[in-house]
Amino acid sequence: MDKMLDIYELLKTYGTYIYTRDPIGDLMLMEDEIRELYKANVLDIKDYQMALLLIRQETTRLQMKENQ
Template sequence: MQNLYDIMQLLKQYGTFIYTTDFLGDLHLMEDEVKELYKSGIMDIKDYQMAMLILRQEATKYEMKKR
């Protein structure tokens, strides 16, 4: 997993499509979905950690641009 697109493709594999026109809200929803995949044993710890890092970096980038 290297970028946001990879996370979106992973979620799509499990039937989760997130698009609400609120980018920051979408990132938070993706975080929740990734946490659930990890809790249910579908994701390993390495992929989980990388996905969470990418999502948080994207949220930070978005917030910095907005200022």
């Protein structure tokens, strides 16, 4: 897992589609879903950590873009 598209695809495999027209809100929902998948022992620790890292990096990038 090395890009946001991988996270979207991962969530789709479990029937989760997130699109609210609010990119930062979408990322928050994605983070919640990733946490739930990890709690359910569906994701291993490596994928869980990488997904959270990518989501947080994307959130930071979008927030910086908003503030310009």
